[in-house]
Amino acid sequence: MATNYSRYRRADDFGTPAPVQESTETVTLTIDGVDISVPKGTTVLRAAALAGINIPKLCATDSLEPFGSCRLCLVHIEGARGMPASCTTEAGDGMVVTTQNKQLADVRRNVMELYISDHPLDCLTCPTNGDCELQDMAGAVGLRDVRYGYAGENHLAAEKDTSNPYFTFDPSKCIVCSRCVRACDEVQGTFALTIDGRGFGSKVAASQDQPFLDSECVSCGACVQACPTATLTENSLIEMGQPEHSVITTCAYCGVGCSFRAEMKGQEVVRMVPHKEGGANHGHSCVKGRFAFGYATHPDRITTPMIRNTIHEPWQEVSWDEALSFAAKKMKGIQAEYGQGAIGGITSSRCTNEETYLVQKLVRAAFGNNNVDTCARVCHSPTGYGLKATLGESAGTQNFDSVMKADTIVVIGANPTDAHPVFGSQMKRRLRQGAKLIVIDPRSTDLVKSPHIQADFHLPLRPGTNVAVLNAIAHTIITEGLEAKSYIDERCESDAYQDWREFIARPENSPESVEQESGVKADVIRGAARLYANAPNGAIYYGLGVSEHAQGSTTVMAIANLAMLTGNLGREGVGVNPLRGQNNVQGACDMGSFPHELPGYRHVSDPAVRALFGSEWNVSILAEPGMRIPNMFDAAVAGQFKGLYVQGEDVAQSDPDTQHVTAALSALECMIVQDLFLNETAKFAHVFLPGSSFLEKDGTFTNAERRISRVRKVMEPLAGLADWETTIALAQAMGYSMSYSHPSEVMDEIARLTPTFTGVSYDKLDALGSIQWPCNAAAESGTPTMHIDEFVRGKGLFRVTPYVATDERTSRKYPLLLTTGRILSQYNVGAQTRRTANSNWHDEDVLEIHAHDAEQRGIEDGDWVGMKSRAGETVMRAVISERVQPGVVYTTFHHPASGANVVTTDNSDWATNCPEYKVTAVQAHKVTQMSDWQQKFEQFSDEQEKFLKGAQSVTEETLN
């Protein structure tokens, strides 16, 4: 394998973006005697850069619209008067451009002289020394002297703003090019920065001239990346100095799957810079991916395997061999005593495709059963079920860029600006260009109203009534004759459509009938229905607010019905797009992590598929589906399930009805946890196998657009083994041999066995950057848009979607509906982000409650509030919020001690058992102390911490 490394240099910058309208028309011009043809709409600056001619520039960069303020990029154009700025001049056919001559040089030197007279001359000790555009330009224009001297009025003494934990703002170095302001507006869409004042007095200010941390800034870092000077600089760079090599890899946080350049010094990451060629992110990122990588080297990382006989005794540090044979012996012992089906495994949506594939292979081949499941069970399993049933493939239909062609965007139960920030920014860009917006969400999310964005319709439905509202939208479309008749005739099964039509036209599905139940006004539903149905391109995006319900799968099918009904599938700008939570949820599902499916979503009951895998793996695979995670827990409580291998998941914190989960985990005789940290689940484990972070291994992740991207190793695994190697070693210890010397060989096996992956290989990924599956003979370089001429299942299938009210209803005892979600700076159970400075933004989970409900209960902002449901009780701090409706309360679950899942119930989606996180009936009241559960939790955690410390100190003693 060739090395992943390339010598560090600043990413290429062509000065201005490529023209938006990809026109086929080209223009040919001559620049410094060189002929070059470029697409119409290209600027002279960009045309020159494409020809390899670098015109000096400062205020222009190719991630931003040109601004024309610095006057450094001036050129001569034959027949044109004066010296136009090349960054704002469009290249014309036959233009003859001169970029360098005496007159231009003089003007440029003068410009630089002015800049430098108000700039500190401490280049040698400046953090960006060696990578500074101002320095480069001074060199390029040949600045030798500053005639004005440095004694005039200047900003050299301006104070630094170090409030943000990740970057420093040093205004003394600012040249007021406004690249940062434009980055915040155009790229991120937060509008946190302004240029305050005029002329000499002008300066960059965050919000109302506040410290960055207190401003509206969301710390995405776009301004830092855009700044040509040391004014906005990453703290890690200030500490460590310039990187020496870089490696392209993929963010391990969310389902956007941003591509990054890991900029390195030896095995240390200096900074993560979003990769301009990244297909998902085009050079943008959020605070998590860019800055929150410190967890990977956090002192809490456990790097030595540990074992113990019961969870009530201290851990013992041991060698890998000892840990693995201990684990294998226990698992085999359990099978001998309780049967082959008494053990199982959980794959991780945070690990790579290859690792996930190996875990399900271990379960099916070495454990000899189908008891494998994944955390997608608790988030997007309904997506898999619903989209497969209707369209034929368990995945989103578009790429992210498709949103730039959407005319009406519908966002259902998703909060992209927080949970999928980079895609959220892209969506906002499209909305600022004029696309219409419908938000269906109990909460007033950021999208409903934020700078320069205002939803055309917000449907603040009561949690649990998604299906009723979507049915009413479909009802409106049908009864008002807005459906796409010829599309339906041509592309959908007509019997099923007629059945569905008869059902949806029933009066019980009208907006007026569901108004009462859903809390959404009938005319708002009708307006939204018309706006979506009449749009040339209507695109639906949805998140966990759709799937995590008792009718999650039904809602997904209702969404697919709507898209088929309006002909919004099979081209750019439309589609049905699940926004996946964790980085590799799509991949984990693709890789056969579900108990009923082999890789590529093929049911275990299919003898041909079983034979295919069976012969490659040398085993016979069971034809009956295995246990889902909740089945495993139920069976554990019943004493029928005794051994579990968990890779990179934290079921004890992330799964609902915590007390039931901990009862199940406590009943296990052998739990093997493989993770970076002693997470909540590991506190119930008997074997701890140290995991490796995404920086420590090779592999691939698949994002929400089905885009497979490479994860590349930039440092050695801290514990000696990468996760895929550990699974192989565990299989070996159990007597099943797997021989791979590199994850690329695992991918080759996946490609051999899975029709949608036939054309995927590491070589092709290296060549193309990323690939959207299906990738095979029919689509050599992948498939950005699915279902173009026909649906994967052939004809689209309308599924009848009756609304069934959830059992989880409010009552006199539990009058409020709790719904849950997530926030930007923290990720999932927070095991990673809590171990970074991101906790500056969110150091505890809080309960958002409407002023009216708070007042009734005598609750004030900041009070401790007990929240009780049928499942349990926990205590959190209250925040009075206008974002929730009266009767609805909201919280997040990023911190274990807040116990949000103590309150959530074991209700789940009828088809997939995805838990109903989004609806729990609760009561809230003011309290003065932690709940019983929290007190017990604290006690248990303290004890487990001691067991861990005990292990580490014992080992130290024996070593000394």
Place this chain on the structure above:
Amino acid sequence: MNVSKLVRMANQIAQNFDVGERDKAVAAIADHLTRYWTVEMKKGIVAHLNQGTTGLSELAEAAIVELSKNEAYAA
């Protein structure tokens, strides 16, 4: 496994198929259970049929009668 949980799940599944022709619904429910439930769960619910009062809805019960015709799941 806790049979009351199985009953609750079966009823919930049945409710979601409770539209249109009854025969189709019964077949769809039985098929759903076949495809997604483990053998032990299927055996458990089939065995439960013989109890006097099952707690199953009429539709769910019909589907489980259908399921019980498969020998592999006979109690």
